[in-house]
Amino acid sequence: MSVRRLAEDQVQPAIFAFNDENAVWAEATIRKYPAGRQQSAVIPLLMRAQEQDGWVTRAAIEFVANKLDMPYIRVLEVATFYTQFQLKPVGTRAHIQVCGTTPCMLRGAEDLMKVCQHKIHHDPFALNADGTLSWEEVECQGACVNAPMVIIFKDAYEDLTPQRLEEIIDAFEAGKGHEIKPGPQIDRIFSAPEGGPQTLNDEIKPVRTNLDPHPSAEEAAAAASVPPADAGRPKDTAAETDPKLKTP
Ligand code: FES
Incomplete structure (x- = not known):
């Protein structure tokens, strides 16, 4: 694991600001969070800053911290923790x-x-x-x-x-x-086995074969009239559940 530090002073720009489009986007993103929770926007704002400049500069970290009313060190912690944030200039392509x-x-x-x-x-x-x-x-x-x-x-x-x-x-x-x-980059779908599925390939037959998959209108109405099972209901036949009692 590489040490994650900010780039040297020589390559750090003096200031950072979002361009017009990103500024509008940032305000809309901050508004997504409830009052007092705007700091939750720290990761999307840092990522947008990186997409704008190609890497996360010290000025961008301070800009985001000021925007979200956070101590600089808190934003620095986020930027240095996640390897998704580049802390120095990287390849342009x-x-x-x-x-x-x-x-x-x-x-x-x-x-x-x-x-x-x-x-x-x-x-x-x-x-x-x-x-x-x-x-x-x-x-x-x-x-x-x-x-x-x-x-x-x-x-x-x-x-x-x-x-x-x-x-x-x-x-x-x-x-x-x-x-x-x-x-x-090989013949597999997502994380499925190479070459296609290797399990559960058999045809799945319905377990309740006595049910007609295409019932007539009368049969469907009769089936709908069957009351639901009581299996999931609490038992209410115990003496202490008698509704005449004021307290159980
Ligand atoms: S070890 Fe490489 S993706 Fe998990």
Whole structure:
């Protein structure tokens, strides 16, 4: 796990402000929360700031803190806790977050990191020559069943091989990242078994075979007239439940 600190002073801009569109969005987002709970908007506002500038600057953290009337340290804690927030400039076309936790590590995450080192830069968070790509190792992203995987922006790319990751990196570098379908990169639907479902494949037959699936109008009316069962009702035949008693 990498140490998460703010970027050096040399790269920090002096000020931050939302552009007009984001300012309107931020006000609407803050209004979603009840009075006195506006601080709950801290994560969406930080994420919007990152989407606007490409990373979370110190000025953005202070801006969000002032906006939500929070101490700077509280917003800093949020920004440094979640690896979804980038604390220094990252690749303009892709920042690749390689999961390095145990299931992904056992399934080849180290080879994925070697691809990143080879294609982007030896060191995490260092930009490639064109400034378009960067990478880092992150902790579990919750897709362990499809390990190994990477996150690029808000999408997960799973069931990766080194060759497939190379293709994905090439696509993002060429500005064609949107052409890559997120999710499993093999023949599986979400986290279902590779090749299709392996269980519960038998035809499911109805248990109550005596019921006519297509009753006539008379039969349906007769069925509807049957009173509901008493199974879920409390027993009220005990002496202490006699309604004549004033108190049970
Ligand atoms: S260990 Fe990689 S997604 Fe959970």
